[in-house]
Amino acid sequence: MARRRFELTEEDKKRKITKENLGEALEIFRFVLPYKWHFIAAMILLVLSSSVFLIFPDAAGEIANIANGKAKWGLTLNQMGLLLIALLAGQSLISFIRLILFTKVSEAGMADLRKHLYARLISLPVPFYDEHRVGELTSRITNDVSLLQSTFSITLAQFMRQGVIFLGGIVIIFIKAPKLAGLMLLTIPLVMIVAVIFGRFIRDIAKKRQDELAKSNVIVDESLQSINVVKSFTNEWWELLRYGGSVDSVVNISMKLAIWRGMFIVFIIAIMFGSIFFILWWGALLVADGEMPVGDLFSFILYTVFIGGAIASFGGVYEQILTALGATERIREILRKPNELEVGEKETPLKEHFKGEIAFNQVVFSYPTRQDMLILNGIDLEIKPGQKIALVGASGAGKSTIAQLMLRFYKPDSGSITIDGKNVQEIDLLQYRRNLAVVPQEVLLFGGTIQENIAYGKANASEEELIQAAKQANAWDFVNSFPEGLNTVVGERGIKLSGGQRQRIAIARAILRDPTVLILDEATSSLDAESEKVVQDALDKLMEGRTSIIIAHRLATIRNVDCIYVLENGQIVEKGTHDELIQVENGVYGALAKLQFELE
Ligand SMILES: Nc1ncnc2c1ncn2[C@@H]1O[C@H](COP(=O)(O)OP(=O)(O)O)[C@@H](O)[C@H]1O
Numbered sequence: 001m002a003r004r005r006f007e008l009t010e011e012d013k014k015r016k017i018t019k020e021n022l023g024e025a026l027e028i029f030r031f032v033l034p035y036k037w038h039f040i041a042a043m044i045l046l047v048l049s050s051s052v053f054l055i056f057p058d059a060a061g062e063i064a065n066i067a068n069g070k071a072k073w074g075l076t077l078n079q080m081g082l083l084l085i086a087l088l089a090g091q092s093l094i095s096f097i098r099l100i101l102f103t104k105v106s107e108a109g110m111a112d113l114r115k116h117l118y119a120r121l122i123s124l125p126v127p128f129y130d131e132h133r134v135g136e137l138t139s140r141i142t143n144d145v146s147l148l149q150s151t152f153s154i155t156l157a158q159f160m161r162q163g164v165i166f167l168g169g170i171v172i173i174f175i176k177a178p179k180l181a182g183l184m185l186l187t188i189p190l191v192m193i194v195a196v197i198f199g200r201f202i203r204d205i206a207k208k209r210q211d212e213l214a215k216s217n218v219i220v221d222e223s224l225q226s227i228n229v230v231k232s233f234t235n236e237w238w239e240l241l242r243y244g245g246s247v248d249s250v251v252n253i254s255m256k257l258a259i260w261r262g263m264f265i266v267f268i269i270a271i272m273f274g275s276i277f278f279i280l281w282w283g284a285l286l287v288a289d290g291e292m293p294v295g296d297l298f299s300f301i302l303y304t305v306f307i308g309g310a311i312a313s314f315g316g317v318y319e320q321i322l323t324a325l326g327a328t329e330r331i332r333e334i335l336r337k338p339n340e341l342e343v344g345e346k347e348t349p350l351k352e353h354f355k356g357e358i359a360f361n362q363v364v365f366s367y368p369t370r371q372d373m374l375i376l377n378g379i380d381l382e383i384k385p386g387q388k389i390a391l392v393g394a395s396g397a398g399k400s401t402i403a404q405l406m407l408r409f410y411k412p413d414s415g416s417i418t419i420d421g422k423n424v425q426e427i428d429l430l431q432y433r434r435n436l437a438v439v440p441q442e443v444l445l446f447g448g449t450i451q452e453n454i455a456y457g458k459a460n461a462s463e464e465e466l467i468q469a470a471k472q473a474n475a476w477d478f479v480n481s482f483p484e485g486l487n488t489v490v491g492e493r494g495i496k497l498s499g500g501q502r503q504r505i506a507i508a509r510a511i512l513r514d515p516t517v518l519i520l521d522e523a524t525s526s527l528d529a530e531s532e533k534v535v536q537d538a539l540d541k542l543m544e545g546r547t548s549i550i551i552a553h554r555l556a557t558i559r560n561v562d563c564i565y566v567l568e569n570g571q572i573v574e575k576g577t578h579d580e581l582i583q584v585e586n587g588v589y590g591a592l593a594k595l596q597f598e599l600e
């Protein structure tokens with residue numbers, strides 16, 4: 001969802017600026033604190049350059065006065081020219097330095113915020129990701145932070161500059177021409193405020209028109225993309241009707257927009273220029289009476305235009321603050337969430353290998369997002385160190401859920417999971433997961449080289465270790481057959497590996513990891529018979545001496561495990577070895593086995 005900069009959403013419009021949310025928003029700016037001296041210097045330069053800017057109308061008026069023979073500053077025209085050049089040069093230099101300083105503060109500060117936010121995101125527990133779409137989360141780290149950044153660098157600077165011009169301008173005109181200034185202050189701000197409100201209203205209608213136009217484009221898109229469906233149902237007439245209706249309503253909105261725009265133009269011409277001319281007329285009377293030099297009137301008008309511009313910009317500032325508040329709220333929502341671990345800067349070393357004795361004791365579980373659906377209803381498992389067990393059952397029975405609980409992605413609602421007699425919840429999470437490895441059904445490789453993908457199991461592995469692991473995983477032959485070997489790029493921009501090849505990369509990863517407990521979640525289910533054989537062979541080597549939980553679809557692969565658990569409706573309905581289970585009369589496993597082995 002790409003959001004345009006500073007476009008007010010419905011939520012933003014309802015938002016009020018309160019002491020609380022402003023305070024919270026300001027807290028985000030602690031990321032700018034390390035650069036506070038840059039910031040203060042930039043602010044001083046900003047005030048300075050805005051003040052210099054305020055000299056220009058006066059100088060322009062003075063030039064007119066000199067030409068009229070009524071010089072006040074005692075300078076010649078040429079000297080005035082030199083003075084203006086000096087001012088301009090100073091102004092440019094100040095603006096340049098200010099821009100660099102501001103960029104440093106906002107870029108570096110926001111980069112810190114982004115790193116902080118990412119560290120939090122990546123250490124949030126899995127249930128958080130069940131509740132949020134990834135696209136929405138990436139938008140927070142990209143769009144929302146960018147929005148804050150431009151509020152900080154552009155809006156804040158603009159606000160300061162316009163504020164100085166507004167206040168300074170008013171003070172100057174009151175000193176120079178109090179009567180005229182009083183008259184101006186009675187008219188111009190009012191007119192500007194009306195103009196700002198008017199403008200906002202027109203923008204809303206323009207946005208509605210844009211939306212309606214987008215809607216009609218969707219109709220064209222959809223109907224042309226599914227042209228076969230349209231034609232087979234002979235619904236061309238219906239699509240035309242839909243499209244026609246939408247296009248017509250664009251016309252209606254456009255007409256409404258035109259009327260308001262027209263009125264706005266009338267307003268500008270009649271009221272705004274009218275009041276400027278009115279002040280001009282009044283001023284001209286003063287000039288005619290000799291109360292005011294003509295150059296002063298000239299600079300007065302320039303100041304008035306500046307002040308008007310400043311007032312107009314304040315309306316935009318308010319809207320930008322509202323959108324920025326929305327962005328900070330969304331960012332802070334993530335920063336406030338408790339993370340499951342603290343991310344360090346190094347790979348966690350494995351402190352101690354578990355023995356690998358696992359027990360599930362009456363584990364009951366439902367997913368937090370679907371509390372009403374009981375997935376596991378009193379599961380008991382018992383695995384001795386180095387044993388292999390298998391979980392079988394229909395799709396959706398809860399096999400993968402058991403693996404997820406084992407990985408501590410979720411907590412059981414009741415009951416407990418222990419390893420070496422200790423409740424897993426009491427073990428340091430990083431150390432705990434460090435002892436586990438998973439080979440899933442679908443392996444997604446990261447964009448990068450094969451070497452990087454294998455080393456994902458152990459960041460500081462030597463090339464020797466990598467090759468050794470690839471060999472054990474039956475991956476070395478095909479990796480070596482690529483011209484680039486381990487440096488072959490895979491993923492979106494690289495070559496595509498087959499399912500069996502990816503599986504073997506995942507196994508090499510797990511070998512490097514050297515886990516105590518291994519979880520295979522249908523690791524060979526999506527492979528053809530031939531690659532299943534090589535992968536199974538690699539898996540057998542990987543499982544040697546490790547406690548293994550095998551989730552299997554094809555029973556042939558689990559014939560030799562120590563115990564098979566049959567899962568149905570969140571409960572274990574049968575358990576035993578293959579030979580024991582096929583003896584069970586009317587057994588679930590027996591029926592399954594019969595079906596599968598007959599088919600072969
Ligand atoms: N993240 C999740 N959030 C909510 N429900 C889930 C989630 N993952 C799985 N489920 C549900 O839990 C049930 C068991 O799923 P799963 O353990 O994946 O089954 P299996 O691996 O045995 O096919 C299914 O009904 C599934 O829809």
Ligand SMILES: [Mg+2]
Nearest residue numbers: 399400401521
């Ligand atoms: Mg599954």
